[in-house]
Amino acid sequence: MVTIAKKNVTESGQSLVNDNYNEKRGKDMYRQGYGYLIIMLVMILALTACSSSSIHDFNSGETATTKVKQEDTGYYPDKKLDKAKNVVSADPKLLQDDDFEVSYRSHKIDKNTDIKELIRKWGYGEGYDNFNRGYVSGNGTYRRWSLSYPKYEDPEIDFVVLSKIELEGEELVDGESYLVAVSLENPKFKTKRGLKIGDTLSKVLQLYGQPSIVKNGNVIYSKDGQHLSINWDTKTEKVNNIFIEYNMEKSVKQQRSGDYVEEDAQPDPDLEPYTIQREQSFTTPLNGWGEVKFISTLKDEDMNDLIQAKFFLEVNSDKNVENKILYEFPEFYGNNGKMIDRIKAVSFKDLNQDGRTDIVIIADYITGVNAHGIETLPVAGIYFQRKDNTYTTLPKLDKNINQTGHNQTLQNVIQYVSKQRINVQ
Template identity: 80%
Template sequence: MYKPSYGYFIILIFLALGVTACSLSDINTYNNEKTATAKVKQESTGQYPEKRINKAKNVVSADPEPLQNEDFEISYWSHKIDKKTDIKELIHKLGYGEGYDSSNRGYISGNGTYRRWNLSYPNYKDPEIRFVVLSKIELDGEELVDGESYLVGVSLENPKFKTKRGLKTGDTLGKVLQLYGQPSIITNGSLLYSNNGLHLSIQWDTKTEKVNNIFIKYNMEKSIKQQHSADYVDEDDQPNLDLEPYTTQEGQTFTTTLNGWGKVRFVSTLKDEETNDLIQAKFFLEVISKKYVEKKILYEFPEFYGNSGRMIDRIKAVSFKDVNQDGRTDIVIIADYITGVNAHGIETLPVAGIYFQKKDNTYTTLSELDKNINQTGHNRTLQNVIQYVRKQRINVQ
């Protein structure tokens, strides 16, 4: 009968140890995977907030490729849409969209020279996409028709349609930043990316931090210029020509009594976004009198300190007070300016400025004083500003 040698037993022992080691290795790997999976689940449920913060920072610090003209193109049912899109050809292929006639032929605004209107698909009641068009009105016999037309912009209103980089409605603000980086213009609810006269305007819900509209502007400046040159007036917004192109901030506009002026209306405004410049603050005095049917500007204040290279988000506070105690009414203003945007919305800081009333009742600013107020951090509240300035013994002639 064969008897196994000692060498045989030694080989068996090594084989057993190898199997055991492999089993332990598999168990450790399995346990590590479970731990990693559990950690991911914990992070996703907010148990590791510092990780989420770092993730948000990484999103904001993303450095995507610079915008090219191609980034403003989109595809709609295999049709390439860009600045040169032929409107008549588009209509020939897609028609006018259901409800065109009952929606006053897509009318938005216009006059006897131009008509601004939209093509909405698949219908006007619940559109997925809208094409805004400017047409010159022509006479065909006794009928007014659309003559030369061009695409002003396109609005994406359904997540089935994406930008060239893959952005769609419903995406997060974080994804916007990841795809496009920091915008050229930021407001509390919209971001604007621009390149070579093309603009990508992204509207987002400040509560949900998600995109609710994407509007690509192809010929916006051209259309505005043409309409204004034809004495264009939007019937929904009769502008105050003296204040154009500013938008009144009603919450910080007040009726007050000022030395030398009597009862007036102090008007806070922000420069219109459509100019695609920095959004800046401007202040006026308007007359209050039954004699004038239209608003009449009495006085335009000097440049606000907070405008210096900054994008103003809002006028935060206004106070009419004799700050330097010379018997005249000074005006203290605090605004919020935008420092950037992150995955959770815009970032702002306060900026303060003071208008001192002179002996002739006009107003002036002291740039060095304004600079000191803001550099020392005495710009958080109106009381902050006033207390700081009263210690400086300011004398204005």
């Protein structure tokens, strides 16, 4: 919604009358005053005409702005947009492979860039050894590291590389290597469409249109496994990093395959692809389970997929490391094609008076992005406990809760559900 502050144009005419005329010059003064009055009337009419024209022009601008908003696809629901009228390009070009290319030192960088060739040309960059040879993460099989130019302390550009670790004599060296991603760190480098660090979020939207994915502080444009991730500062509303991923999924899969994972081990939400949301994870007693840990998680942002919510019950004991996860909850209603921004609230309460503990969850999901950041709306879902102590959902009830707007707070949800007749076996 574009908010326009209309100008209030007011003109006030003021008549100055002098009642103390000199009788000897009365007629002359009268004629002179009459002449001034005529001049003032002409000026007022001219000002009124100009003001009317200004109002007309301004209203025409408002109409044009409204038209842009109406022709939009609902990407900015009920939020202020940028002060500029055309926040999103009316017809941004579809992404092409060369949109993921950048140029550095007259060398084209893309998904097929040969890392060894870059090193032969430019070396490892100043400070490579002092920064632990660019080490980011690794295991006994693979090493993820950064190749930064011209120096590591204040780089212009940073290449993320995955290398297979090989033994050369008695020394471990980087074997087969490939480019995972590139990070633009200096405003003198631009994307193919002309975006650079320091540009506004409005410009991002004008150049690229609607993003494929919106994450916390990032808009992402994707094509065939390549991702252009643009991070902005939420305070200044300016781009502060441009990150282009070429082979991220491949690198994550390879590096993870090199980690030691016990075949029969159940997944731990501390590991990818889930990240624990600790502020909405609790130790609580549950019927049939005793005191357990209720764990709220979101799919890891690095997976470049819709961020979805997942919930688990864990053993409430650090000593019992086997079968750490006791229970994985069914699919959360809010995941239904939505990108979850955060888990907002959790409540444990017997909602249908059957003596068992039900769980209410409210999350915020992303509806779009405007020139000032991401936009969210709440979505609620309920897990009802069965007689066998497992949990189930009632999708029709969840749908009604959200469609009627009883999803803003835990109290909204609980009051609405308390009026329904719910029987869970």
